[in-house]
Amino acid sequence: MATLSFDQGTLLLDGLDQAVRQDVPMTPPGFIRDERVGAWRSEAYRYRDAVLWLRRRKIPFADRARHYDPQGLRLQPRTGIQLYDYQEQAVAAWRRMDQRGIVVLPTGAGKTVVALEAIRATSRPTLIVAPTLDLMNQWHKQLTSAFDIEVGLIGQGVCDLREVTVITYHSAYRRMGEIGGRFGLLVLDEVHHLIAPEWTEIGRLAIAPFRLGLTATYDPRQSEVLNELVGPLAYWKPVRELSGTRLAPYEVIRLSVDLSPEERREYEREEAIYQEYWLEYWRGRPDAQLSEKKPEGRLEILLREQTRDAGARRAVEAWYQMRRIIAGAEAKLDLLEELFRRHASDRTVVFTATNETAYRISQLFLIPAITHRTNASERKTILRRFESGQYKAVVTSKVLNEGVDMPEAAVAIILGGSGSAREHTQRLGRILRQRANKQAVLYEITARGTMETAISRRRRQTEAYAGRARRVSQF
């Protein structure tokens, strides 16, 4: 009899040669002869097709690849899962696609609830893959409160494998070779991450016949890989359809400050070194097009040149100094203090460009900081206390950038950050979460007459922002 087994993220099909007549195709699709072990091998995600292929041909086989009992999971929702219409439609559409496919909903529209209902309906051991530690913890919390079971957790040093387990993309990439046979349903949060070449292996190395991808940003150009590994687009609801109904309205207030005379002097000294380099650089390249001279491309050139040109090296160092001066500008801290006063009773999140600034603000205003170094339990405590209102403000560097739920946050203050549009959408998403009668405010503080002004301009060119700012003020 043929056997199908799971080997480090691949399937091995053995003993097929005796089982199959010579005149029919030899193997299920995607299987290749592996002479190293003398059997047929494929990637684990072809499990479903392989089983169907064998059954259709009435080839008897022992299934040793599936390391879970398909009837073994008894999920008891603690309370009924309440779905909005569109969430119900999303789950129904996904189930019609043989429980494989992608659901696109904007940030804040309750993707988690969709997944909970899908897990309940499928009733298979489930692995939920989340891009960040915060999201991982958040899924864990929601699953624990939704179902009457112990929920497993793998990531950041924790390894607790259970029938329903939450894992980070990072750990999933490393561990899927061991655990890829143990789950019938794979839920991929922020599924657009899966297209990164290494991370596609998370989808490839799991046998899960059922798959659900969730995202707010679905790019049809990436659909080929996602279609193969997760399934077709099952449901899509664009951002604008939801605004005003479920998402809190918000306003954007831009504030700018001046550097202190001392900071300004230091900034200008570094800026001169930086500009001098570019003057020289373009002087040596009289044929360069204007489009090449965009500031966005500059850092890339510098990083390339700095290993052979001492001037470029100095320019890079100057650039870092400029960033440091802007990030720590005294006037920004004064203004921050003023905003804390104004919003003393609002839950406030401060975003900084660097960990260094996050820790500085934490120590100055005695508020908790969350960075990638904050360990899981402290992070959990901070978020819980923030939610309950025990903490009024938290400061964070880039770590909270992806869809972390802070439903109580009413004020966001951006003290600096990169100009990337995606980062900004995510930051906005966080304070857009539904909350009754909330008027969310987003402050953006930049240093006048510095490179930050340009970053801020780029930042505004995102869809979520366009035409939505109600008020723009200057101090």
Place this chain on the structure above:
Amino acid sequence: MLPKELLRYRIESGQIRPSFLNTGSPRYNRVASDLIAAFDKQVGNTQGELDEAMEKYAAGRTDYRIVRGLAHVITSFAEFEASTADSAKLRSAVFERAAEGWPVVRRKTSPAETDRHSVLEVVAAELDLSVSQLEDDLYADLPERRRLIRVTAPREPAALIARYNMELARGLLYWAERLTVDIEDSPQDVFRYIKLCRLMHTIMRRERGYSIELDGPLSLLRGTRRYGLKMAVFLPALALCRKWRMEAVIVKAGERLIFSLDDQSGLVSHFCRFPLFDSKLERDFADDFQKAFERHPHGAGEWSLSRADAVIPVEHNQVMIPDFTLRDRGGHEIYLEIVGFWTPEYLSRKIAKVTAARLDNLILAVSKRLALSEAVAKELDVLWFAGKLSASAVIERADLLVKDD
């Protein structure tokens, strides 16, 4: 292994070449010895201070990547000690207290606000600490606040540079999706490390030595860098050989590049060789063979003996490396596998492995040390020996096997 931002290499017509440092370079011997001294000086200081000293040393240098790379190698030998303060507890106490009086400000403008210093004073008093101690310990658990206590890196600048070169080569292998190695040495140690690194292999015999393709289960189906880390870990094992070369396919920014190295590349292994003989039994046999050869140059002289230089692939990605190979002038090869201590299960597994290898030119010599029923003993086609295995018994059996041909 160097992280990718510190890797230095050249890409030219599809080849990627690491920019190794010359171990004799006066410039980099100087840098290496400066860095070793700088680390020594930083013992007792925090990692933040150490990093700052390194940044200062590298400032304005276009070869900062080399400096940082060498420092990275030394850091991998550095031991740090964390502060004993329970910073998480202190933070929790401070932030809770601060939240009660929120907003906390540096200069009070109204009674509704709380002055930062007063929060610290209250918490410090409760915990029986000074305010400055409390402020100092608040984030003492950050990595940059750990103290350097010991550095066990190579002291010789040239040795440090050699290790740097190894870590540079390993850093490139991290991106490898396949690796082929050719060796002419005894393959025993190499296969021990292949097994330790849990790599899969495909072996081809060459005129001299073997060519071994190393990868993992998934490699057959798609290009994957999943096993690059294991290949990088393995590299020093290859550098233990006297005659070797390797060719890896590196995937970088979607492009496939060839990365080759050989015994002339100057890599120095820091891995250990296994002892030449696994047991006294083997060593005694080799000695006895040597003596037999000396005594009867025309007797044993038909045969020469070499230690574990043949690799026979068996099923399920395993290999058998017989303990010895006997060769005669007529080109015959007889393998000898010696089993000293054994249990019946071990012996039956061994025999199954030999059977799977389908070898008719293998002598399995088994010690009679343990009682085994006569019936079983007769059933097995093995060369029994008591005490020491004598060279003449083996040569006799080898002659028989050749005659059977």
